[in-house]
Amino acid sequence: MFAFENWHSALEIKRYMVRFMHLLEGMNQLEGILHTKYNQYDSLILPLVTWLKKQGVKPQLGVQVTDLDIKVTDTEKTVTRIYLRRDNKKEVIETTVDDLVFVTNGSMTENSSLGSMHQPAVLNRDMKQRGCWTLWENIAKQSPDLGHPEKFVGDIDRSKWLSFTATITNKPTVFEYILELTGDKPGMGGAVTIKDSNWLITWVTPRQPHFINQPKNAQVIWAYGLFPDAVGNFVKKKMSDCTGEELFTELLYHLGLEDQIPQIIKCSNVIPCMMPYITSQFMPRKRGDRPDVVPQGSTNLAFLGQFAEIPNDCVFTVEYSVRSAIMAVYGLLGLDKQVPPVYEGQFDIRVLLKALKTMMGDKQFSLDKLLDQFMKNTGLK
Ligand SMILES: Cc1cc2nc3c(=O)[nH]c(=O)nc-3n(C[C@H](O)[C@H](O)[C@H](O)COP(=O)(O)OP(=O)(O)OC[C@H]3O[C@@H](n4cnc5c(N)ncnc54)[C@H](O)[C@@H]3O)c2cc1C
Numbered sequence: 001m002f003a004f005e006n007w008h009s010a011l012e013i014k015r016y017m018v019r020f021m022h023l024l025e026g027m028n029q030l031e032g033i034l035h036t037k038y039n040q041y042d043s044l045i046l047p048l049v050t051w052l053k054k055q056g057v058k059p060q061l062g063v064q065v066t067d068l069d070i071k072v073t074d075t076e077k078t079v080t081r082i083y084l085r086r087d088n089k090k091e092v093i094e095t096t097v098d099d100l101v102f103v104t105n106g107s108m109t110e111n112s113s114l115g116s117m118h119q120p121a122v123l124n125r126d127m128k129q130r131g132c133w134t135l136w137e138n139i140a141k142q143s144p145d146l147g148h149p150e151k152f153v154g155d156i157d158r159s160k161w162l163s164f165t166a167t168i169t170n171k172p173t174v175f176e177y178i179l180e181l182t183g184d185k186p187g188m189g190g191a192v193t194i195k196d197s198n199w200l201i202t203w204v205t206p207r208q209p210h211f212i213n214q215p216k217n218a219q220v221i222w223a224y225g226l227f228p229d230a231v232g233n234f235v236k237k238k239m240s241d242c243t244g245e246e247l248f249t250e251l252l253y254h255l256g257l258e259d260q261i262p263q264i265i266k267c268s269n270v271i272p273c274m275m276p277y278i279t280s281q282f283m284p285r286k287r288g289d290r291p292d293v294v295p296q297g298s299t300n301l302a303f304l305g306q307f308a309e310i311p312n313d314c315v316f317t318v319e320y321s322v323r324s325a326i327m328a329v330y331g332l333l334g335l336d337k338q339v340p341p342v343y344e345g346q347f348d349i350r351v352l353l354k355a356l357k358t359m360m361g362d363k364q365f366s367l368d369k370l371l372d373q374f375m376k377n378t379g380l381k
Pocket of ligand 1: 040063064065066104106107108109130131132133135163278304305306316317318319321
């Protein structure tokens with residue numbers, strides 16, 4: 001529901017339907033969604049990095065890994081060199097089987113660009129400098145089982161979309177009005193899609209404050225549109241050509257606040273963000289397009305994130321990346337520990353029956369007839 005478009009992977013949507021079947025019952029009310037207290041950086045990344053630093057880990061920012069040398073034989077894959085760029089200087093790190101090399105091979109936020117209240121966010125179409133995609137492209141050339149990045153980043157117009165964050169200061173009534181429309185409490189509801197919007201706008205009202213240190217008189221709303229090349233219903237421009245002010249104007253129009261647009265805009269700061277690869281993980285793929293977390297024969301290399309293969313799990317989630325990291329560590333270190341399994345509600349008869357009831361429009365139906373239908377032309381030998 002979050003970001004699938006008509007041309008995306010049918011396989012991935014099947015995975016989603018199976019994986020989240022237990023949530024189908026509350027879907028029409030957007031119930032059962034778990035939220036972090038603050039935005040995901042402040043709630044998840046910051047505490048984790050703080051903890052890691054206390055353990056002696058030294059994160060190095062501003063360092064770009066550009067390539068790896070991998071010794072590939074019939075039975076072995078070993079990273080022997082890491083090429084990187086630090087302070088605009090090239091560096092090489094020699095590695096052996098006693099080192100561990102974890103690579104995030106692709107990122108949905110790579111090459112994102114920001115606009116402002118009066119400037120649109122310009123789409124970055126650079127295909128040569130694109131961070132961990134470029135790194136993966138270099139790695140993939142070294143062995144066929146290291147994946148096919150071009151499947152995910154070959155068509156920016158099919159993987160991009162535009163989002164915007166509106167910060168409204170000293171005008172709490174707007175936020176309350178938006179909440180009233182859905183009956184949600186801040187941060188408790190789901191993303192709400194305006195199905196008649198040409199841009200297919202969806203908005204989210206997170207719990208406030210959404211950021212640590214957010215001023216008390218400010219409230220933050222996040223929104224995005226899946227069709228940035230379409231012209232708006234009220235603002236007669238392509239979404240991608242719109243400034244922050246124009247994007248928010250279109251949203252306020254759809255919310256029924258047309259008569260208050262000038263006053264609200266005066267109290268708002270809206271930042272557009274264009275993300276060329278935001279749905280790259282949903283692009284159609286086949287087996288082998290994503291490398292295994294620990295590739296066959298690897299002695300020191302593992303892949304992390306949305307573009308490493310995990311059977312049956314769903315991308316566009318933090319959980320997927322976390323699970324890949326657990327698999328990578330247990331796999332490379334040979335730890336005899338169980339990776340937390342993907343929840344499999346499809347094997348729970350209660351989940352199946354509830355999902356079925358929802359699919360049947362919550363009407364009462366006879367189980368006898370249903371079972372007859374299921375059992376038709378089946379038998380035991
Ligand atoms: C707008 C939005 C909403 C989302 N909503 C949800 C949600 O509600 N629930 C949910 O579960 N998930 C959600 N997600 C998805 C989730 O945030 C991602 O799946 C997750 O953050 C991916 O983590 P990652 O560590 O695999 O990759 P990333 O977070 O993309 O990290 C990759 C890192 O690699 C670095 N890097 C890139 N190239 C290089 C290089 N060459 N050398 C060194 N470093 C490099 C980048 O700077 C970056 O820090 C959302 C994502 C977005 C963008």
